Amino acid sequence: xxxxxxxxxxxxxxxxxxxxxxxxxxxxxxxxxxxxxxxxxxxxxxxxxxxxxxxxxxxxxxxxxxxxxxxxxxxxxxxxxxxxxxxxxxxxxxxxxxxxxxxxxxxxxxxxxxxxxxxxxxxxxxxxxxxxxxxxxxxxxxxxxxxxxxxxxxxxxxxxxxxxxxxxxxxxxxxxxxxxxxxxxxxxxxxxxxxxxxxxxxxxxxxxxxxxxxxxxxxxxx
Amino acid sequence: xxxxxxxxxxxxxxxxxxxxxxxxxxxxxxxxxxxxxxxxxxxxxxxxxxxxxxxxxxxxxxxxxxxxxxxxxxxxxxxxxxxxxxxxxxxxxxxxxxxxxxxxxxxxxxxxxxxxxxxxxxxxxxxxxxxxxxxxxxxxxxxxxxxxxxxxxxxxxxxxxxxxxxxxxxxxxxxxxxxxxxxxxxxxxxxxxxxxxxxxxxxxxxxxxxxxxxxxxxxxxx
Numbered sequence: 001x002x003x004x005x006x007x008x009x010x011x012x013x014x015x016x017x018x019x020x021x022x023x024x025x026x027x028x029x030x031x032x033x034x035x036x037x038x039x040x041x042x043x044x045x046x047x048x049x050x051x052x053x054x055x056x057x058x059x060x061x062x063x064x065x066x067x068x069x070x071x072x073x074x075x076x077x078x079x080x081x082x083x084x085x086x087x088x089x090x091x092x093x094x095x096x097x098x099x100x101x102x103x104x105x106x107x108x109x110x111x112x113x114x115x116x117x118x119x120x121x122x123x124x125x126x127x128x129x130x131x132x133x134x135x136x137x138x139x140x141x142x143x144x145x146x147x148x149x150x151x152x153x154x155x156x157x158x159x160x161x162x163x164x165x166x167x168x169x170x171x172x173x174x175x176x177x178x179x180x181x182x183x184x185x186x187x188x189x190x191x192x193x194x195x196x197x198x199x200x201x202x203x204x205x206x207x208x209x210x211x212x213x214x215x216x217x218x219x220x221x222x
Numbered sequence: 223x224x225x226x227x228x229x230x231x232x233x234x235x236x237x238x239x240x241x242x243x244x245x246x247x248x249x250x251x252x253x254x255x256x257x258x259x260x261x262x263x264x265x266x267x268x269x270x271x272x273x274x275x276x277x278x279x280x281x282x283x284x285x286x287x288x289x290x291x292x293x294x295x296x297x298x299x300x301x302x303x304x305x306x307x308x309x310x311x312x313x314x315x316x317x318x319x320x321x322x323x324x325x326x327x328x329x330x331x332x333x334x335x336x337x338x339x340x341x342x343x344x345x346x347x348x349x350x351x352x353x354x355x356x357x358x359x360x361x362x363x364x365x366x367x368x369x370x371x372x373x374x375x376x377x378x379x380x381x382x383x384x385x386x387x388x389x390x391x392x393x394x395x396x397x398x399x400x401x402x403x404x405x406x407x408x409x410x411x412x413x414x415x416x417x418x419x420x421x422x423x424x425x426x427x428x429x430x431x432x433x434x435x436x437x438x439x440x441x442x443x444x
Binding site: 059061062063064065067068069099100101102103104105106108109110112113114116117135136137139141142145146148149150152153154155157158159 | 281283284285286287289290291321322323324325326327328330331332334335336338339357358359361363364367368370371372374375376377379380381
């Protein structure tokens with residue numbers, strides 16, 4: 001089976017992951033979740049990147065995570081933190097308010113549902129355990145537990161003998177290594193989007209964690 | 223912590239589960255997923271039942287699972303099977319076309335996200351392993367694997383010391399036992415909805431698996 005589902009947000013990590021799955025020769029199905037994030041422009045980037053890589057299918061699925069609450073990325077009255085790097089000299093290790101409760105669990109579940117329908121056995125997700133953010137659902141032990149659960153959850157696994165795999169090619173790379181890998185695969189990072197909190201004119205704020213990490217990494221600094 | 227999230231579809235099983243959580247003295251938060259099912263009338267039933275049980279919050283979350291495909295419950299051009307019971311004398315054990323890929327995984331993930339936001343540590347779901355349908359995501363081994371994963375996925379579990387529990391009070395009951403339990407708790411089953419494929423006039427078809435099981439169980443037959 002060479003069919004896969006790639007979770008594609010339109011950011012650096014998921015776009016690099018798509019480029020890697022493409023280079024490995026998979027048939028690509030890209031899944032983008034419109035979860036009420038403030039930075040909707042990333043969805044337009046995902047559409048353009050999916051097209052560039054000639055995906056077979058690109059599903060943009062709407063899910064109103066704002067109703068669930070709990071994150072600065074989806075709730076307008078929680079501010080996205082700014083200038084954390086400048087203030088502390090280094091990004092803090094605590095989980096920030098941009099954490100979306102159980103986001104990767106929800107996204108992987110939707111990818112699993114689609115994978116089962118498409119008869120794909122591989123899901124790619126661009127999580128990164130050495131990421132600045134310390135999100136618990138970016139760690140290898142979470143990914144393994146999800147895989148275990150997926151192989152008990154589905155008709156394909158239980159009756160069809162399919163063994164679902166969650167591939168995380170970036171999990172132990174630094175941001176600079178990720179970008180080097182993407183550049184080597186011909187990825188044009190100007191097509192990607194990182195900012196959590198764009199200005200009203202639709203420009204990156206250049207002050208949120210995600211902007212700071214992006215700018216540093218594109219200059220070759222981890 | 224006495225706060226819980228109950229997955230409430232408006233059918234017999236989830237409504238009984240809500241009645242049980244209520245009887246146990248939990249603060250109730252009901253989560254209903256509008257996933258593009260044909261039988262949207264069940265959502266109106268869920269609203270009425272949630273009100274009857276005085277839930278603190280009732281979130282009806284829209285999620286377009288029709289985009290994911292693969293089930294007669296969400297895709298109009300796959301027919302809901304009818305009269306299976308009449309033809310075979312007994313419902314077949316294979317997984318029917320009404321199976322929605324990874325549905326309980328997706329629903330539990332959303333419940334987990336909301337539970338984390340609400341600082342609830344308990345999720346109730348009305349799955350039933352002796353159910354006619356043979357869905358893989360109704361079995362105890364799936365529920366345990368989901369719990370395991372949930373406790374690696376979330377900020378609350380990893381940093382907050384919360385241990386998420388997925389409660390499945392109906393998992394080993396027959397349909398008749400479920401209804402006896404609900405009646406003992408004062409549940410009015412005329413408020414619930416079961417039919418997968420209502421008539422254009424909004425009446426139950428009385429021929430799909432779900433209608434047949436309901437009618438038999440309400441008459442006291444398993």
